Amino acid sequence: MRDYYSITELTREFGISTRTLRFYEDEGLINPMRRGRTRLYRPSDRQLVRQILRGRRLGFSVAEIREIIEVYKAPPGEVGQLKLMLTHIEQKQQDLRQKRRDLEDTLEELASAEEACVERLAELGVNT
Amino acid sequence: MRDYYSITELTREFGISTRTLRFYEDEGLINPMRRGRTRLYRPSDRQLVRQILRGRRLGFSVAEIREIIEVYKAPPGEVGQLKLMLTHIEQKQQDLRQKRRDLEDTLEELASAEEACVERLAELGVNT
DNA sequence: TGCAAAATTGACTTTTACGTAAATCCAATG
């Protein structure tokens, strides 16, 4: 496990631009270390980037991802805060379960569309 | 099963604006009938709207949704077209399977974050 | 130490997915 990654290493690994990483930093999603002005990404930062991109792929906005990230940080000490956070987490879980239903439905639809194509090809005497 | 729905009926049912429905029409996703200038949405249009919104919730762009919709339409007669379509379908399926993995991972993370909150609350003597 | 390659910053632009506003049209209703 490496100690630090440079910004370009991460852009290559994840297929994103430096602008994107700096954008996420401006938005408060990540906080890489600095040596002078140069950014040094720790393994935890790298892990966080992975989570951010996962969130983006799931269609969450940067603001929503920030909310989720807050959740991963050390839970706060105050009871009210903790309860609020639980509410947020449960909300996100519901969102994701809805997405999962959407996903399964769409996958089924795609499967039947695929079948229709294959059948049509068979009618035309093409072997798939 | 109703014959036609008005634009406002659909906006109410799906919680979207008329602007959104007209936008999808401009983008070629739906083609409601007309009586004079007034739009009449058939059950099939309504079904399509449902699919579009599902796609949006899954994070697909309108352009991507258009591609998927093309697939549902009667499969074309030409072999090359059919094969291309199959490729597209399989691509979308891969996208969705990736999303499903992302989703499961994120759900797990949320579950452990939830657990952490509950534990912390227990430490503080709060019964959840 | 000198210099090319890499990194940073800030300003501006682009794309997507609608929102908003204004003007017009149409049908029904009192």
Add this chain to the structure above:
DNA sequence: CATTGGATTTACGTAAAAGTCAATTTTGCA
């Protein structure tokens, strides 16, 4: 028949998430 209340069209506006560009800085290393 005048009005009222949707519906339509057209045009412009905007927020989010980056991309692009140009002007410096910094760094690595020969």
